[in-house]
Amino acid sequence: MRRLLPMLTAALLLGLPAAASADSRLEAMFQDDPRILSSDAKVRNATLDEARSLGVQRIRVTAFWNRFAPNATGTEKPANFDGSNPDAYEKGQWDVLDAVITGAKERGLAVNLNPSAPGPKWAGSAFIEDRLDGVTNPSPVEFAAFVAALGKRYAGTFTPAGGSAALPRVDYWSIWNEPNQGAWLAPQWVGTGSSAVPASAQRYRVLAAGAWSALELTGHTVATDTILVGDTAPKGRPTVASVASAMSPITFQKRLYCLDDRLQILKGAAAKAQDCSESGDAAQFVSANPALFRMTGYAHHPYELGFKPDQAPENPKENVTTANLGLLTDQLDRIMARYGVARKPVPLYLTEYGYQTNPPDRLGVSLNEQAAYINEGEYIAWRNSRVKTLSQFLLVDDAPIPGTDKADKWSSSFQTGLRYGPESGKEGKAKPALNAYRLAFFLPQRTVPSNRKLKVWGRVRPARSVTTVTLQLRGRTGSYRTFRTLKTNRYGFVNTTVRVRSSSRAARLTWKSGSRTFASRGVSFKVRKR
CATH class of the missing domain: 3.20.20 (TIM Barrel)
Structure with a gap:
């Protein structure tokens, strides 16, 4: 060749060039x-x-x-x-x-x-x-x-x-x-x-x-x-x-x-x-x-x-x-x-990524796992200085390919969307991953040292400049309560360490945009005893 x-x-x-x-x-x-x-x-x-x-x-x-x-x-x-x-x-x-x-x-x-x-x-x-x-x-x-x-x-x-x-x-x-x-x-x-x-x-x-x-x-x-x-x-x-x-x-x-x-x-x-x-x-x-x-x-x-x-x-x-x-x-x-x-060094551009879900594909991960995994995957990409982009593959699940075996029809196409797709009986309905994509949240360590210092990472994807998020905590039971206000960087990322209460068991972020308040998925953790 x-x-x-x-x-x-x-x-x-x-042809003619132009600036990028x-x-x-x-x-x-x-x-x-x-x-x-x-x-x-x-x-x-x-x-x-x-x-x-x-x-x-x-x-x-x-x-x-x-x-x-x-x-x-x-x-x-x-x-x-x-x-x-x-x-x-x-x-x-x-x-x-x-x-x-x-x-x-x-x-x-x-x-x-x-x-x-x-x-x-x-x-x-x-x-x-x-x-x-x-x-x-x-x-x-x-x-x-x-x-x-x-x-x-x-x-x-x-x-x-x-x-x-x-x-x-x-x-x-x-x-x-x-x-x-x-x-x-x-x-x-x-x-x-x-x-x-x-x-x-x-x-x-x-x-x-x-x-x-x-x-x-x-x-x-x-x-x-x-x-x-x-x-x-x-x-x-x-x-x-x-x-x-x-x-x-x-x-x-x-x-x-x-x-x-x-x-x-x-x-x-x-x-x-x-x-x-x-x-x-x-x-x-x-x-x-x-x-x-x-x-x-x-x-x-x-x-x-x-x-x-x-x-x-x-x-x-x-x-x-x-x-x-x-x-x-x-x-x-x-x-x-x-x-x-x-x-x-040659940078990496991760131009497709996502998680197949059950439902509808029986071989996929659960809906909550999809939400957790896309957040963790983004954290891994963010932490790697060689990675310049990460792409979510599909907003809406694919329809199954016509003619495929009924038992495996959902495995014939991608069910990595943030919403259900055709023939699912829930077409257009949001999966938990939709909100997790908008407001990402991940705890790098789910077991917190006895000094009670919790590492927190998140991303407010719609943010185009520095914005404010609220870190909320809850105990073994009860509802989430505001713990601290945090600021993102100019790209919408928050990466910090906070000292939590020994009784705290889960955390999440909330972000207000106009009249709407969005909450991330909640993530549980355990504080190690002294």
Whole structure:
């Protein structure tokens, strides 16, 4: 695929750059593509309105390639179609995305645009099975053209035909979604079983290179924009049962950077198998892959879905969740050192996160556990200086995928929303996690030392400046009573230690906004006796 790289810039035209805005500490991101990209304007607008009211700062939006490409289910690319030209696409194909990006700007919400699979069938090859047609061997040249169309359209200077004003600029990009998952990029492997050889990393390497070039040539560079690579899923399959079996993010990242299992640069036949230079020339590899070395940061999805955020995942040297993010950053540091690249430590952008709940999925965590775990997960992310953003995945639960077995229908889709979704019998009803997301609260230590000093952490997500919260305590019985007034920092976080009464058994925060008072979830604790 290296021979494709010189071809990528030929079809792309130059655009204009613009300034990017600075992010605040641990940006609050949110994603709900089924609702935000709904063809129903009322659903779209209601979702954006609620995201804004909850204190979301940025929405992540997937630009599904096949929703824009003409003849997406066909094997023939339309004659004379120039995928890098926004005006070459069929009339109306851009309407929803234009409305989302415009609507976000009107509400003060920034946008992370994620160009990704599935793509048109005519851009793929060597298909494996029907369900994977849109993700199998996607053409890096055609994908780069699609990214170029997005880059031009959302450069801040593009006025659509019949429009009266330029569309807003997008200055935050993540390239592809979960390329280490067979449902998003296939094949993952050549062969199966113990002799399987990784295949997806080399394809993603060239997809990322093409997208990087397309963004640069349309005025989106790391000097002005946030550009992320990776967007990896947290886990791989323990055995390679099929060529589409998920690959662990650690193995995927090693092969992405042309490294073996010991982080040595691949050479010879092993390098050739990964489409890497057989000579192992480090400087040449760095020069040929700016997306892998000059990117703003690395994006990852540290889901655990069914266990506490601090519980190590199965195969903890390969899979990466909130419990072992250091594994990922340590490897990134070693990769940069291996190639002699001097740059600031690569930051992490956690662009999907959430917890599957029971109800409705019998395999999920309880509703109260979901509320507790998203708060703890955010605390872990906040405490890690390498993490720049954390994204909640879904406002409203997904509907089950049609045709799935009735007993497992809820496991067929994501039930990580803060509200119940279709077919649940409670559609739209809030889960406890909705309020826990708005007003986060976590106690790092549930057993308080005998000195009665309780560590308190929380976040008033809707706050845009310093605000006041009330810490309330209660004893073994009775109601909560005001204990102390605390001030957040300018990002809405409170992180402090207070001396509590020995009889105290639980705490919560309250926050007043206008005429409404919100209360966090209550968290129990125990004071150790002297």
